[in-house]
Amino acid sequence: MKINRLVILGVGLIGGSLAQALRRADMCNSIVGYGRNEANLNKAIELGVIDEYFLSAKDAVQDADVIVLATPLATNRALFQEITPVLKQDAVITDVGSAKACVIKDARASLGEHFSRFVPGHPIAGKEKSGVEAASANLFEKHVVILTPLPETSVHAIAQVTQLWEAACAEVITLKVEHHDEVLAATSHLPHLLAYALVDCLAKMQEREEIFRFAAGGFIDFTRIASSNPQMWHDICFSNRKSLLSVLDKFDNHINEIRTAIESDNSEKILQIFSSAKNARDKLIAERQQLNSADSEKQI
Amino acid sequence: MKINRLVILGVGLIGGSLAQALRRADMCNSIVGYGRNEANLNKAIELGVIDEYFLSAKDAVQDADVIVLATPLATNRALFQEITPVLKQDAVITDVGSAKACVIKDARASLGEHFSRFVPGHPIAGKEKSGVEAASANLFEKHVVILTPLPETSVHAIAQVTQLWEAACAEVITLKVEHHDEVLAATSHLPHLLAYALVDCLAKMQEREEIFRFAAGGFIDFTRIASSNPQMWHDICFSNRKSLLSVLDKFDNHINEIRTAIESDNSEKILQIFSSAKNARDKLIAERQQLNSADSEKQI
Numbered sequence: 001m002k003i004n005r006l007v008i009l010g011v012g013l014i015g016g017s018l019a020q021a022l023r024r025a026d027m028c029n030s031i032v033g034y035g036r037n038e039a040n041l042n043k044a045i046e047l048g049v050i051d052e053y054f055l056s057a058k059d060a061v062q063d064a065d066v067i068v069l070a071t072p073l074a075t076n077r078a079l080f081q082e083i084t085p086v087l088k089q090d091a092v093i094t095d096v097g098s099a100k101a102c103v104i105k106d107a108r109a110s111l112g113e114h115f116s117r118f119v120p121g122h123p124i125a126g127k128e129k130s131g132v133e134a135a136s137a138n139l140f141e142k143h144v145v146i147l148t149p150l151p152e153t154s155v156h157a158i159a160q161v162t163q164l165w166e167a168a169c170a171e172v173i174t175l176k177v178e179h180h181d182e183v184l185a186a187t188s189h190l191p192h193l194l195a196y197a198l199v200d201c202l203a204k205m206q207e208r209e210e211i212f213r214f215a216a217g218g219f220i221d222f223t224r225i226a227s228s229n230p231q232m233w234h235d236i237c238f239s240n241r242k243s244l245l246s247v248l249d250k251f252d253n254h255i256n257e258i259r260t261a262i263e264s265d266n267s268e269k270i271l272q273i274f275s276s277a278k279n280a281r282d283k284l285i286a287e288r289q290q291l292n293s294a295d296s297e298k299q300i
Numbered sequence: 301m302k303i304n305r306l307v308i309l310g311v312g313l314i315g316g317s318l319a320q321a322l323r324r325a326d327m328c329n330s331i332v333g334y335g336r337n338e339a340n341l342n343k344a345i346e347l348g349v350i351d352e353y354f355l356s357a358k359d360a361v362q363d364a365d366v367i368v369l370a371t372p373l374a375t376n377r378a379l380f381q382e383i384t385p386v387l388k389q390d391a392v393i394t395d396v397g398s399a400k401a402c403v404i405k406d407a408r409a410s411l412g413e414h415f416s417r418f419v420p421g422h423p424i425a426g427k428e429k430s431g432v433e434a435a436s437a438n439l440f441e442k443h444v445v446i447l448t449p450l451p452e453t454s455v456h457a458i459a460q461v462t463q464l465w466e467a468a469c470a471e472v473i474t475l476k477v478e479h480h481d482e483v484l485a486a487t488s489h490l491p492h493l494l495a496y497a498l499v500d501c502l503a504k505m506q507e508r509e510e511i512f513r514f515a516a517g518g519f520i521d522f523t524r525i526a527s528s529n530p531q532m533w534h535d536i537c538f539s540n541r542k543s544l545l546s547v548l549d550k551f552d553n554h555i556n557e558i559r560t561a562i563e564s565d566n567s568e569k570i571l572q573i574f575s576s577a578k579n580a581r582d583k584l585i586a587e588r589q590q591l592n593s594a595d596s597e598k599q600i
Contacts, residue, residue, distance in 0.1 A: 124516045144514060179510075186502050187515045191522045193558065194494060196577040201554040202486050203580035210479075212584045214444060215487045216424045218525040220588075222491045225518040226581045230574035237570060241562055248559060254501040258493065259548060262541055270537060274530035277496040280503035281526045284512045288520075 001163070007032045007064040009057055009079060011044045013127060014096045015070030016135030019049045021168035024137045034060035044132045057082050064088065066160065069095035069103075073235035076103055080110035087114050092157045094119045094164075098184060099240035100148045100177050119161040120148045122180065123170060124188075128227040140170040148177045178243075185243035190251060192233050193244070195226040301463070303328045307364040309357055309379060311335050311344045313427060314396045315370030316435030319349045321468035324437045334360035344432045357382050364388065366460065369395035369403075373535035376403055380410035392457045393418045394464075398484060399540035400448045400477050419461040420448045422480065423470060424488075428527040440470040448477045478543075485543035490551060492533050493544070495526040 006022065008015040011033040019031050033050035034057050035041050041053040054060035061067055061083045069076060076095065087093075093114065097103045100120045107118045125143040127134055145165040149158050162172045175183070202211050237244060261269040306322065308315040311333040319331050333350035334357050335341050341353040354360035361367055361383045369376060376395065387393075393414065397403045400420045407418045425443040427434055445465040449458050462472045475483070502511050537544060561569040 124514055126516065126518065128518075143516075146514065183511050183514050186505065186511050187519050191498065191519055194498070194555075195522060196574045197554050197558055198491065198494070198551060199577035199581050200573045201551050203576060205486065205550070211483050211486050212580070212587075214424055214446065214483050215584065216426065216443075218426065218428075218528075219487050219491055220585070221521045221524045222495060223581050224521045226577045227585070228518075228578070230571055230578050233574055234567065234571045237562055238565075238567065245559065245562065248555070250505070251498060251501050252555070254497050255494075255548070255552070258497055259545065262537055262545065265538070267534065267538065271530055271534045273500050274496045274533055276503060277499035277526045278528070278530050280512070281499050281523050284515065285520075285527070287512075 002026075003028045003160075003164070004065050005030050005032060005063055007034065007060050007067045008050065009034045009060065009067065009069045010071035010075075011035050011041060011050060011053070011132050012070060013130050013132070013134045013139075014123065014125075015068060016044060016047075016049050016132035017125075017137065017139035018068060018070070018096075018123075018164075018168060019044075020135055020137035021140060022164065023048070025167040027164065027167045032060055032064070040132055047132065047135075049132055049135060058086055061091070062086055064091055066164065067091060067093045069093070069097070072232055073097050073099060073102065073239045077106040077110060080107055084111055084114060087111075090117070092117050092119065092160045094121045094161045096121060096123055097239070098122060098188065098236045099243075100180050102239040104148070104150065104177060116152050116154050117157040119153060119157050120150075120177070121161060121165070122146045122148070122184070123165070125170075126228075128224055130229045130232070138169070140165065140168040143170050145170040145172050146180055147172060147174045148180050149174060150177075181240050181243045182247070185240055185247045189233075189236055189240055189244045190247050192225050192228060193237060193248070194251075195223050196230075196233070199223050199226040302326075303460075303464070304365050305330050305332065305363055307332045307334065307360050307367045308350065309334045309360065309367065309369045310371035311341060311350060311353070311432050312370060313430050313432070313434045313439075314423065314425075315368060316344060316347075316349050316432040317425075317437065317439035318368060318370070318396075318423075318464075318468060319344075320435055320437035321440060322464065323348070325467040327464065327467045332360055332364070340432055347432065347435075349432055349435060358386055361391070362386055364391055366464065367391060367393045369393070369397070372532055373397050373399060373402065373539045377406040377410060380407055384411055384414060387414050391417065392460045394421045394461045396421060396423055397539070398422060398488065398536045399543075400480050402539040404448070404450065404477060416452050416454050417457040419453060419457050420450075420477070421461060421465070422446045422448075422484070423465070425470075426528075428524055430529045430532070438469070440465065440468040443470050445470040445472050446480055447472060447474045448480050449474060450477070481540050481543040482547070485540055485547045489533075489536055489540055489544045490547050492525050492528060493537060493548070494551075495523050496530075496533070499523050499526040 006028040008019050022028050030051045033041055033044055033053040044050045057079050095103055104120055123140055123145045125140050165172050306328040308319050322328050330351045333341055333344055333353040344350045357379050395403055404420055423440050423445045425440050465472050
């Protein structure tokens, strides 16, 4: 069913890409943007990503049928509070945040009777670039979008948000909130933290110039995510603090085991850890390739 | 000056790629391989990488003018001992190991009067794949090769090895041994250790299947180096143990600072670390792009 008025709060990489994908799928009669950076919003108009924009969220969501929060996590609470008084009776609200428990807490505290039509969401897709100029209609193709609805979430709202992401060619699945936050802390938030930490640590070493001069391709790939938006990842670290610190502890213990093994000449242990890691990653890559080729076959 | 007989000990990714590059540059009259895996050596013959092979290093280096050790670091000492008695008077010996102090120690202990013609070397190039089938003649193009000669190293031998790598289109520079080992521990050995540690840590978590299912592109890039050869990286960790553990300590301290900042709500500190890392990496990438475009202009 076509959406009459879709409002994207935050027309950056994710919000902009979703708008483009939905436009390509002809899913909306009109797509409205909200943001604080007018130059970016004008760029979004120019690129055909949105039809019109507002610099006030309250103005933007008037008459909205579906509202997507694609703003930094730290701004959610204030936005929920701002829009609640003017929401239409049956408006469906969703978000794209990388941590879910905190967003749900903010939504529950602010949305009042609209809370049952809030569907927490998280597309597992991104780039190290940000802003609407980095947006693309195919960003979510073959990517997973995780929804973490609650027992009280309206099935109608869940269906609406599912349809929206499927129109963007994503695969929609649902997870429990806590499970989502733990899994993402491990596969996404911790790697970002480690990449930022390593680059900053090396940049502060005295031999900085030479250190980076001899960086090979492995280092470039390993640290790609350290070129991501610092404010966004700052917000994620604090929003998912509990799960992130818990998996950081596990990682720390593992690093300490490795250190002890190197110090005590435990050759077998190091070889076992490295081999097990290689096997796990090779398996993951093989599974992905299989998935992709299965998809290609389906398309034929 | 053309090399009459070049011997590659270990015809894998690096040894095989060097052979292919030198063949393309018509630098050698004959290229001889040595290895323990006869199937791999036959593959190398089939691919035109080498002209002939031996399963004994001693037999392989007879009459050799230049010998390149491209075997795992842990095998160097035994190889040096095996070949020393049969080396030609003026044979030049070099290696491609990722850690240099340990190779020099092995060479000094074994090569006797030939030690002055041993030129320690390290091409900063590689792939996560290994074996001669992954080799390619252009692996070293526009890549740095670091030589770490000692005061007693023959200038003639250094010139010979420099010419060899330049024929493979690499940029040759020299560094002090300790400096090489520190810098590479930071930009290469530590990232590999962290990538292996993270993948193994996650693979051991209960939710293994789901954890990897939701891994995004950032995780795939971050862990690419965890698909590298475990035996090779095992050898590197032990060979460069001192520098590696020293930079691991620095990184650990940095991680602890970050943990404390998250725990104590030090928002400013996290933002500062993430921003500084992003700036350092973006600068590194910009410098590389500039270097590459300067090269392209030169080629026109």
